[in-house]
Amino acid sequence: MRLTQWTDYALRVLMYCATYQEREQPVTISEVAQSHGISRSHLTKIVQELAAQGLLETTRGRGGGMRLMRPAREISVGAVVRVMESDFEMVECFNLENNTCRLSSHCVLKGVLGSATQAYLAVLDGLTLADLVPQLPEGSALLAPASGAAPVHMLRLVQ
Amino acid sequence: MRLTQWTDYALRVLMYCATYQEREQPVTISEVAQSHGISRSHLTKIVQELAAQGLLETTRGRGGGMRLMRPAREISVGAVVRVMESDFEMVECFNLENNTCRLSSHCVLKGVLGSATQAYLAVLDGLTLADLVPQLPEGSALLAPASGAAPVHMLRLVQ
Numbered sequence: 001m002r003l004t005q006w007t008d009y010a011l012r013v014l015m016y017c018a019t020y021q022e023r024e025q026p027v028t029i030s031e032v033a034q035s036h037g038i039s040r041s042h043l044t045k046i047v048q049e050l051a052a053q054g055l056l057e058t059t060r061g062r063g064g065g066m067r068l069m070r071p072a073r074e075i076s077v078g079a080v081v082r083v084m085e086s087d088f089e090m091v092e093c094f095n096l097e098n099n100t101c102r103l104s105s106h107c108v109l110k111g112v113l114g115s116a117t118q119a120y121l122a123v124l125d126g127l128t129l130a131d132l133v134p135q136l137p138e139g140s141a142l143l144a145p146a147s148g149a150a151p152v153h154m155l156r157l158v159q
Numbered sequence: 160m161r162l163t164q165w166t167d168y169a170l171r172v173l174m175y176c177a178t179y180q181e182r183e184q185p186v187t188i189s190e191v192a193q194s195h196g197i198s199r200s201h202l203t204k205i206v207q208e209l210a211a212q213g214l215l216e217t218t219r220g221r222g223g224g225m226r227l228m229r230p231a232r233e234i235s236v237g238a239v240v241r242v243m244e245s246d247f248e249m250v251e252c253f254n255l256e257n258n259t260c261r262l263s264s265h266c267v268l269k270g271v272l273g274s275a276t277q278a279y280l281a282v283l284d285g286l287t288l289a290d291l292v293p294q295l296p297e298g299s300a301l302l303a304p305a306s307g308a309a310p311v312h313m314l315r316l317v318q
Contacts, residue, residue, distance in 0.1 A: 003160055085160055109291050116282035123275035132268050
């Protein structure tokens with residue numbers, strides 16, 4: 001049982017943006033790509049989806065990049081996982097169109113796994129993006145404007 | 160987010176065995192395979208694993224088959240999912256050997272997703288296999304000895 005890589009990377013992008021939210025220069029796809037070793041093209045699609053979901057605002061051109069649309073403390077982790085994780089079909093019978101299970105009509109497994117999934121999401125609903133990122137002291141190197149490249153050396157300061 | 164097909168099918172095998180636990184003739188792989196439209200070879204591997212985990216006892220030869228090792232009400236659904244679902248690495252950083260995430264050391268995402276997974280399993284820990292199968296009235300057609308082939312027509316009686 002695992003979340004998709006799509007959701008994993010989406011959470012990392014948002015956490016990165018939350019970490020640098022106070023920085024003057026917006027976060028760029030290139031710096032997240034370099035920092036996490038993820039391909040730019042893959043990240044671009046994830047950022048587009050996060051923008052479409054109203055979680056990121058993006059600006060083009062020189063000095064452009066992305067920022068959280070709302071403060072990190074107002075972005076629910078559960079809400080992010082719900083919109084990015086498209087598949088919560090815990091077992092085959094969750095998908096009625098492709099279901100071949102012949103126990104379906106008198107089986108309570110689907111309901112049981114659905115309840116377990118709700119318990120999983122309820123834990124995440126109780127947290128915001130602000131709970132996932134380190135609290136940065138004012139004037140921290142982490143808040144300094146990035147030079148355009150990956151701020152890996154800055155991240156290492158808090159490791 | 161979904162369970163593996165391996166765990167899905169393992170639950171179906173156990174539920175099938177629980178349904179027919181009182182039948183004189185043990186459940187055969189062939190009848191489960193035919194009833195669910197799953198390949199015999201795939202089911203054989205699953206049954207071997209369930210036997211290795213002490214959940215099924217199997218007997219060879221004519222009149223052989225499989226039975227639950229313990230009554231269905233004593234088999235925890237959570238325990239089954241824990242032993243059959245080998246991968247609870249919700250995101251990449253759960254696997255320390257292959258982790259490339261550079262936020263790891265100061266990130267609480269792993270702990271948060273771990274807590275959510277525990278909440279998921281806690282729901283399943285509260286249920287037994289007996290909770291997943293229909294209560295059969297004594298003398299039901301579902302309890303009649305199968306003729307060796309798939310009892311699909313019997314299952315249809317309760318659909």
